[in-house]
Amino acid sequence: MKLYYKAGACSLSPHIVALEAGLDIAIEAVDLKTKVTETGANFLEANPKGSVPALALDDGTVLTEGAVIAQYLADLAPASGLIPAAGSLGRYKVLEWLNFIATDLHKGFSPLFNPATPDDYKTVAKQNLDRRFAYLEAVLADGRSYLTGETFTVADAYAYVVLTWAGKVGVDLAAYPKLSAFFTRVGQRPKVQAALKAEGLLAA
Template identity: 90%
Template sequence: MKLYYKAGACSLSPHIVALEAGLDIGIEAVDLKTKVTETGANFLETNPKGSVPALILDDGSLLTEGAVIVQYLADQAPASGLIPAAGSVTRYKVQEWLNFIATDLHKGFSPLFNPATPDDYKAMAKQNLDRRFAHLERTLADGRSYLTGETFTVADAYAYVVLTWAAQVGIDLTAHPKVAAFVTRVGQRPKVQAALEAEGLLAA
């Protein structure tokens, strides 16, 4: 398998999941502006959407959309505990979180990365995100380590990646101490560190 990624983007989530699952995958960086990969290939020939993550399976088929890719990767290593068994209520709980992260958190950050977004709209986007952070804070207030309890899942990997964007857009998470602690806790996991290092995201 090969994962196409942009350092620090949402593609970091499946990169983390693959390492946590102990899967042997290749990685190839993509310049999302030029749509050229690090080997000089036209990325649009691999993924016509032009976005990351994109995962090429061993049979040559393509999977896109991060929330789907992380589930596929986790299912290749069920003993990892990264996702509960298909059909179980706990599986649906993880999928519920994946959907929340994708639609409420991930998309909530999008206007803040667009230089053309008016300042007043950015302020509104930050307020909307703050309400989502408050939901996470309430969830973590019972002392759980991860979103669904004490087991690290694909939802935690996705949430971690998106939450790390806060610092990049001038959002201080200290008003949500449980959320800030979650980011620190996940960031200290050895496989997360390995993914960050592989993408050149660790300070020298």
Template identity: 55%
Template sequence: MKLYYFPGACSLAPHIVLREAGLDFELENVDLGTKKTGSGAEFLQVNPKGYVPALQLDDGQVLTEDQVILQYLADLKPESGLMPPSGTFERYRLLEWLAFISTEIHKTFGPFWNPESPEASKQIALGLLSRRLDYVEDQLAAGGPWLMGDRYSVADAYLFTVLGWCEYLKIDLSKWPRILAYLERSLSRPTVQAAMKAEGLTG
């Protein structure tokens, strides 16, 4: 398999999961401005949508979208425990988290990445993000160290990735101490450290 990524983008989540599951994979960086890959290939021929992540399988097929790639990788190694078994209610709880992270947290960052976004749009997005983080903080208070309790899951890799953008954007998270502790726990995982080092995000 080959994961097409951009350092620190949402493609970091499947990168972490690939390492958590112990799967064999290659990495190829993508310049999202020129749409060229590290090997000089045209990324739009890999993923016509033009953004990462894209996971190219050994048979040449390509999967896109974080939620789908994360589920696919976890199902390749069910013994990893990164997703509950199919048909269980816990599985649907995890899917609920993936949907929430994707649509209510990830997408809320959109105005911050768009240089043409007016300040008013960023403030609206910040208000929405704050309410979403209130929910996450409450859920962490009620459960275990991870979103699904004691078991680390693909949802944790995804949430860590998107909340990691707050530091870059100078969004203060001190209002949410449990989230800060959660991010520290995530960062202490060897797979997270290895993925960030491979992407040039740490020394």
């Protein structure tokens, strides 16, 4: 398998999941402006959407959409506990979190990365994110280590990656101590550190 990625983008989430699952996976960086990979390949041939992540399977099939790829990878290693069994309530709770992160958190950051976004709207976007952070703070206030309890799941990997963007757009998590502690806790996991190093985001 090969994961197409851009360092620090949402593709970092399935990269973390793959390492946490102990899967043998290759990675190939993509220049999202030129749509050319680090080997000189035309990325649009692998993923016509032009976005990362994309996962090329050994049979030539290509999966896209980070939350889906993370589920697929986790299901390849059920003993990892990264996602509960299909049909279980625990599975749907993790999927609930994946959808919240994708639609409320991930997309909430999008206007802040767009240089064309008016400053007034950026202020509104930050206020919207603050409400999402407050919700996460309240959930974590019961002392749980991760979003669904004491087991690290694909949802935690995705949430962590999105939260790494906060400092890049001038959003301060200091007002949310439980959320900040969660961010630090996930960031210290050995496989998370390994993914960051592999993408050049952390000194080797």
